[in-house]
Amino acid sequence: MIVDASALIAIARNEPAAPAIADVLRSGAILLMSAPTHVETFLVADRHPNPTVSRHVETLIKAARIQIEPVTAEQAAIARRAYQLFGKGSGHRAALDFGDCFSYALAVDKDEPLLFVGDDFTHTDVLVAAY
Template identity: 40%
Template sequence: MILETSALIALLRNEDEADDIEKCLVEATQPIFMSAASYLEAGIVTDRSGDAITSARLDTLLTQLRVIVVPVSFAQAQKGRELARTFGKGTGHPAQLNFGDCFALALSLESDERLLYKGEDFRQAGVRNALDDFTAR
């Protein structure tokens, strides 16, 4: 499974779906991966919030969940660029994926792993949520 920034932030902030996201991650039987670009994006979001507790909790949570942060490869960057041209902000496509979204999706496609996210942006791009598989059980 690939953990995307929106799901991680929802969990850290105890937003809607946080309980389902947490259960999905805690009960995962396969490794959980995250793009280094998504890690940076999550760090920027939490650090900018001014909430030192949430900011510090980011790394603690990733460690507790044993999330493997994957370096961005050139192939992922190329795939991300392709995804941005098709689904990115400013293209007119309803998905309106941002910079970090493109890296997370590129890793998901490269590794053939489901993406765990919150919201509808990825769904607009035809990406099924790992949460769908979990809640369908």
């Protein structure tokens, strides 16, 4: 299963989806995150006014044993295509940002469901992780 930044941020901010997302992270599934998405996660967490959000995200990544995956050339090509099709400024309802495109690319490349919060990815062809 691929983990998007939005899933970890939802837990760290105690958003309504947090308990269900936490259950998925504890499910024992192999969890992967693209390296650029990992950076994006901390860009969001670090700018939160509460400094514990960033520490909470770091703890979540370690506790869930989320593996940070380097970007392959194939994934880079998929991410670029995702931005062309679904990216902000494309006019598509998904309006994926830079980090989203790498979550999408890893999920497509690995043929794994994507764990996320929000509706942006629901407007793409990516497999969706249930929670």
